[in-house]
Amino acid sequence: MADQSTPKAPAPGAGLAASAEGAPGVPSPKRAPHRETPPEGALSRRRLLGTAGATGLTLGAVGGAAGYAAAPSADKATPLSSVGADQVRFHVKHQPGITTALQARGHLVAFDLAAGAGRKEAAALLRRWSETARRLMAGEASAQDDTDVARDAGPSSLTVTFGFGYSFFARTGLEKQRPDALDPLPDFSSDHLDKARSDGDLWVQIGANDALVAFHALRAIQKDAGSAARVRWQMNGFNRSPGATAQPMTARNLMGQIDGTRNPKPADKDFDQRIFVPASGSGGPEWMGNGSYAVVRRIRMLLDDWEKLALKDQEDVIGRKKSTGAPLTGGSETTEPDLEKTGSDGRLVIPVNAHARITRPDQNGGAAMLRRPFSFHDGIDADGVPDAGLLFVCWQADPLRGFVPVQRKLDRGDALSKFIRHESSGLFAVPGGAAEGEYVGQRLLEG
Template identity: 85%
Template sequence: GRPEAAALLRRWSATAERLMAGEPAASGDTDVARDAGPSSLTITFGFGRAFFDRTGLTKRRPAALDPLPAFSSDRLDKARSDGDLWVQIGADDALVAFHALRALQKEAGGAARVRWQMNGFNRSPGATAHPMTARNLMGQVDGTRNPKPADTDFDRRIFVPADGDPAWMANGSYVVVRRIRMLLDDWEKLSLPQQENVIGRRKSDGAPLGGSGETAEMDLEKTGADGTFVVPVNAHARITRPDQNGGAAMLRRPFSYHDGFDERGEPDAGLLFVCWQADPLRGFVPVQRKLDRGDALSPFIRHEASGLFAVPGGAAKGEYVGQRLLEG
């Protein structure tokens, strides 16, 4: 119910504030993260579509939380999809992240239980001599054309306007979470040129095919000696370009995952795809629909879980996350 949800978010917000400052939980701390400090810990909360039904707030549910359409690459496990509340915990130290998870789970008491949970990882800070765009488990540089805060239209594409609708989502964002399994045994059978044609970028440095470096502009009209496009028409990087999708853009903040091997001995590994946008119907959905119609990468991936959540703007001093929704 609504009172229980408000009490839960109040407890969780207070605990998150302590842990993100490198302090122990207020009660029953496990000491798992003792001496670790904040370790860049972040804790983010979001609301799923069903949350509004459970709290009697259906009329305040944003239209942007309408269910995502089905896609041909979907093999979704309903038990690991959706949910009322979404919690993302990130830290430079895995022990700090685990400590936060346990603290929040204990604070939930009888108000909430875990529906699904996934672990992801990225390159450790300091692993390279200088900051570099991360690679995914296919070995490809992943995230080259991500929107940047310095872009003039960044806020418009990623955040709900301060005067937007609904008011409680002002300065917030909508997050799409997809567990995308990579069929690595099939992918690794491809030659290097075949892999690069699927993506449309060089594997060595992430440069567009025919380009001089990672950040070089992709020439979509450039042809080779045989008259074919240097960047194939079904290359993943060509299809996902914002200028090929009516300006649709999303801020991608994914994590790799590896959960052992399945009964066939194939790796259960891939990408925890997390993307942020002001409106998923103008961000994730049009791009995914276009990928669905002919992405060369599709035979090598499988979408196994999915969720869409509304993440409100940061809580003001003295507020808890979601207070404007639950008490507005």
Template identity: 75%
Template sequence: MSGTSTHSKDSENSAAGALTRRRLLGTAGAAGATGLVLGAAGGATGYAATREEAPTALSTVGATEVMFHGKHQPGITTPLQACGHLIAFDLAPGAGRKQAAALMRRWSAVAQRLMAGEPADGAADGPGHDTGVALDAGPSSLTVTFGFGATFFERTGLTKRRPPGLDPLPPFSSDHLDAGRSNGDLWVQIGADDSLVAFHALRAVQNEAASTATVRWQMNGFNRTPGATAKPMTARNLMGQIDGTGNPKPTDGDFDKRVFVPGGQDAAYDWLAGGSYAVVRRIRMLLDDWEKLSVERQERVIGRRKADGAPLSGGTETTEMDLDKAGPDGKLLIPDNAHARISSPERNSGAAMLRRPFSYHDGIAPDGTPDAGLLFICWQADPLRGFVPVQRKLDRGDALSPFLRHEASGLFAVPGGASAGEYVGQRLLES
């Protein structure tokens, strides 16, 4: 249902090179704060001496930078980030292709600056119209990812270039969808390892939309902070389950085939080469009901041990599930309706998707239960071969389904990454 994405080359090269002026200012600010404490104890001399010290490097979390330009957009194979915002926009009345192109140009420019740890307005000194929220922070693995909904092509007069993968998702019996929090002309995913950096990017994206596009819906999520565990490990969801063990990995020979749209297809859709499709689902977890189950019962619902994510058929988290293995009583160790069994590629003709979610908690619902769950995001080259067949199978008898409620849904075509000097979507909007 959710997953930990594997590392991208962009993020691994993030700490190389000299510190930007923005980062130096940020670390100098940290040193100044320490000086204030020393000044309180030792007087002005201690404060002045501290201010003269050379600034130290940002922490690993703050210094990590993901590249904006590349074959694919950032935020797809980037490791899971600690916090995120999902936001959908509708083009304003009267806005068409020309206005959409100008907006994508502005959004791409501001995303590139922010991901490099620079002010949103590009100014070398002072915040200008930048909100100043992240002035003393580094890039913090910030990513900004853009996608187009099916209605975007109608609004911009580009219906002939709308790819078949944007055909509407079929209805599912577990759907209780709020149309006002579903779909949209444009979709933006923001992720970072610092909450203020993520919020800063959110405000910049909203401000750049100006009168061109209005917010349709927004959802906010979180994950475990990098470094919070003794060693890197697969994420846990709000049910406490290790979640995402079976995600495809870039080292898999068919990873690109499963996740990214290939080039050399129909010329009408060549703008999508190197891109992907994002299915976005707001899935509320009925935690009060779930937490009444014993750990043993929870494990049988999932098909994996809660403590370490290992399949009930034995081994460790990464051990392949033995779906035919039975216990001494002759019953399958992984029940026939277990979530892990039903969603496995082996049971779905090899269908797979890269799951990269955020958890969410929006307080208490009117019925007194937690309004909490998963902002499910999955990436695939074709949703009709990735998300749809798996969700259909889950819809017919997944043991986890009684504890979930799908409350919102969206499907977006996410263009390939922008080359240097190019903005995201340029190959569609200027062709």
């Protein structure tokens, strides 16, 4: 839970360009095939988008995705809102779901290849998954046996992201192509890891601003796996919905804290260097060019203990004001903390073991990672204790220079450590985005 900000949601009504991985516009997808004839008088996709524009959502010349919904009549039709119409492109330089704004709903799922499945089966699976992701992200139905769960919705900023675990390479005979950066993470003293909910041959991250759209994608990915792979573990998460606040802001976690104010930003001159593997000349395998490494941790928050703390004690643990996220030394959320400032009692204003102090990049040799988490709540046990916390996902060009040094320092004395528990872990190599006509991982599997 490093002190780096989560990507901020686009302003309400931001439309397609705000969620298209930095693209200037998003081409309209082809209308998805229906398995039944739309009722007489149903709105055409063109008319539906035109109506949406009349409500104040500016879709621009390139149009937007209307999903595969059909309205019963023109005079009773309700247009897609900006949330439903937002589309993220599948064929991009870096896979979607990395720099995309935080979505309201997410699913993380890991698969293991089935016994006897190897490189050939993995290639066929990634080909199926990539086509399904492309279709669903464009607001179309899946190619086969669509469940109709998302029939009435637009793309809703859906993203599907694919990665490979350490064990994948031995299973497919590709050990020589396994990156050194994918070596298993070291043990940390705060770990209480469940191996059954850790690691995996393949990893899929799904995010969307509509829960049904996200579930629809999860179900389609699971069905596509067929006999080639089986689910190893699966986790569900959520974030605040776009438009729920008066203006876009850094997300809060289930402790009520503004979570992560110092995320590297795409506008930073060294952003790509820190987050993405260079396209060539990096010393690593060529197939990882434009890719990134995802560290995934299920972090249980001990909320009963945390909520017993007085507000001042909570703020001392974090090193920031709970209300605004500003450092305890003053200013706004984005103000640089004054780590040397002392109070009238001569003590440091930001305690020496405060989370914000320990996770500062300049206190960790410049280590940086792009945090993009989801909160989770998986019920309440018989003693009334919530199973809740953070599905921590962070991205970096090299986890040995990103996640590992920060976590080692947190391990040695972070005040927050007594209120959290790391319960599962995974590290995945996420290749660059697929070009038109290609599938994710094709350079690895067919190289």
